[in-house]
Amino acid sequence: MYELIVSPFLGDYLVLKPGDSKGLKVPEHRYLELQQAATSDVAVPEWLCRPVLRHWDLDLSGQNASTALLVRDTVPYGYGRASYEVNMACNWECPHCYLGLKEDAGMEWADRERLLRLLRDAGVLWFQITGGEPTIDRQFPAVYSLAYELGMMIEVLTNGSRLHNPLLLSLLTERRPYRLTLSLYGATEESYDQLTQRRGAWKAFRRGVDAALEAGLPVELSVIVTRDNEHEIDAMYDLANSFGVRTREYNNMTPTYFGSGETLSVQALTRGDERGVFTGCDAGHTSLHVDPLGMASICKVARDKQFPVLTEGLAGLSKLGGIADQALLRQGGCSGCQLSEQCSTCMPLAQRYRQADAPLGSYCQHTPKEVTTP
Template sequence: MHQVIVSPQHKKYVAVRPGSRGGMQLPREKYVEVRETVSAGSPLPAWFIDATKKVWGLRLDSGSASNTVLVRPETALNYSRATWEINKGCNFACDMCVVWQRPFAGLPMGEKIRLLEMVRDTGVLWFQFTGGEPTIDPDFIESYRTAYDMGMMVEVLTNGSRLDHGPTLETLTDLPPHKVTVSLYGASAETFEALTRTRGAYRRVLRGLRAATAAGLPLELSLIVTEHNAHEVDSMRALADSLTSRTRYSPICLRLTTVTEAHSTSRQPSTSTGKRCSADVPPDTASTTWTRSAAQLCARSDARTPSIS
């Protein structure tokens, strides 16, 4: 299984590592050198071995590169990013969302593979699974493995409720994603379940987050701040900080004009309006803080990341 991906990214060439934030920019001649080395099954160049050790602490030997480095080809379209809503369906019924009101829908597995092949052939390196809730899709694991094996840096955008599911956790551990981004809706069961309108949601998400943390997954929490949970922002921050060092804040102001029972099983929508804003929430909750990812580093011309010359 590959440990490093070498790929075009728009007008640049990069080396990235699944599950890691670090990355390298390469001049095209170095990209071509690695590509030809891997294609021929020849020993890795010494400069590449030294660079991967410096950036990721890897100890690649000088043997065949075919089992450790996956090289993505140049493509005519040369896209670099894509997001895929793998399904229309969710196991939560969040007040500000309409997805759960729709019938569950998604492509059959054969068409999912065909779509992933199309995405790969356009050059996409950074690929995000979302939904709906992607982890409840019956084909999520196979789709994830396929994207990973194609040499994509995968992100999973999830509510976190299925991260402790055995096959899902095993897959994400064995084939580490670029990151797993989880939305957090409160710091107490009462608030969390009132907003998601799903009994047991808070307990299930905490269980999933703790399993992901214990497994060492690259976890990022997105704190969804609304009028409904703004009073818990400090507690939400503390909870997030206890689980990961990567947290971002997404203020959404919801003007709720009707009240829906927190544990309603009918999942009838309330008449609410939502808009992103920084008003009516505690100070600083509209700010966004996170460490630069490899994607951001490689996309910026002034990125502070190793550049091979």
């Protein structure tokens, strides 16, 4: 198996090591040299060995370039990032989940394999695997393994409940993701099981996170703050800090992706309104999302205009830029808004709030904050 990935990425050329989010940048002529070396029976060039040894303490001197390097081809498509929901099923039943009703649906392996190769051919280098809970999907190991073999840098979004499984743990340690993002739903067994609505969820999470940390995997925590657990927010951060990993907070509850508003009832009273000003994004232009049935959209939120990517192929991806440009235009009550330059909510998300008949203040600055708490 290769040691490093060499890949074009949005006009640059990167040298990356699986399991590490930071890499090296090389000029085009060096990329072309490595591309030639990887198809020949020659050693890794010394000019690359020196920085690789400094950066990763990895000695490639004398190693054959064809086995040490996976050099990805340049492609005429500009999609450097993608997310893929392998399923919508989950072993938790969290009331804030944007998926709403969770269905155990997905493609057969042949179609998943075609999808992964298509995403590779579209240029996708940074690849997020999500769900539902992806690790309960019976084809997760195969999806993960093929994405890795194709030279993708992988992030997995998970509740961590199955990370103690020996086979899964072996897969992730032998073929390392650059990030495992685990959701933290409480600081105690009582609050954790209450929010996830599953007895034993806390114990499963603790076993999973402990196993991942012991294996040296690159864990990050997403601290989920809702009305049910905000009373122990300090304890949640104390727990997160005890793991010694990077932590971020998720506290803005949003409607489900199809516009129902039951998720908004668990908005924390003391959190929220912390999103920065929305200045645009790369959705549809350099990134995309694919759901469990192979329907492509510009992102996880804006699914109004999807198309079957396996049917339409790479040519179909050319639609996404136009869909994105249209989706981001100010529409409805947002047309002509005088506060648009300070707005923190993208239009696709604002439309979801409107579909859900959400209080205006949950996504709009025109209503004072103290009046808008759900």
